[in-house]
Amino acid sequence: MLRKEDVVLHFRSKIAAAYYDRLERMFFFNWNQSRYAVRITQSVKDYSKPVIMEEGNQIALVFKDRSVGQTLHIFDSAEDDAELIGVVMYERDSRERITIVHLALHERCRRIFKEEKINIAALVLDELFSIFKKIKGINRVRIYYINEEIRLKKEPLAVQVH
Numbered sequence: 001m002l003r004k005e006d007v008v009l010h011f012r013s014k015i016a017a018a019y020y021d022r023l024e025r026m027f028f029f030n031w032n033q034s035r036y037a038v039r040i041t042q043s044v045k046d047y048s049k050p051v052i053m054e055e056g057n058q059i060a061l062v063f064k065d066r067s068v069g070q071t072l073h074i075f076d077s078a079e080d081d082a083e084l085i086g087v088v089m090y091e092r093d094s095r096e097r098i099t100i101v102h103l104a105l106h107e108r109c110r111r112i113f114k115e116e117k118i119n120i121a122a123l124v125l126d127e128l129f130s131i132f133k134k135i136k137g138i139n140r141v142r143i144y145y146i147n148e149e150i151r152l153k154k155e156p157l158a159v160q161v162h
Contacts, residue, residue: 007118009127010082011072014058022084023052023073027061027104036145040102043144047101050089061087069101074124085109086124097149098132099142100125 015023027050033040044050048065063069074086086105093099109120125143132138133152142149 008077010075010078014060015073017057017059019084026106039145043101095137097140099144101144
């Protein structure tokens, strides 16, 4: 039985070219994305079309307009043979806000949720929010697919009294 504590997430901006087919299948041919088809189509108009770019022996899912956004590929460990489980594309669209434009998870993550009751999407978002909190000025995250905005709570600085 899988436990929430057993789920490890590791983020990379570029990945080995050997992941090309898996990335393509997960992002462009993922049945879980069908319920967001209208928003996905609109995102291409509002931002830019996602494409897989090859640079040497590495690839990255990027916005076709390279001036737009950033991408993090999500793995289940930091090991070289880690499983690609997702990808997130985001844009800092103001001084205070990041918009998560695309979040695609491997179709197996939905089965894990149904069978093991572990919400991988929620775990990914928690990790992303922790990362985004560290970016100076960012205090809100918008999730494009559901048009929801979340206010980030900054952790208070630890003060030591001597």
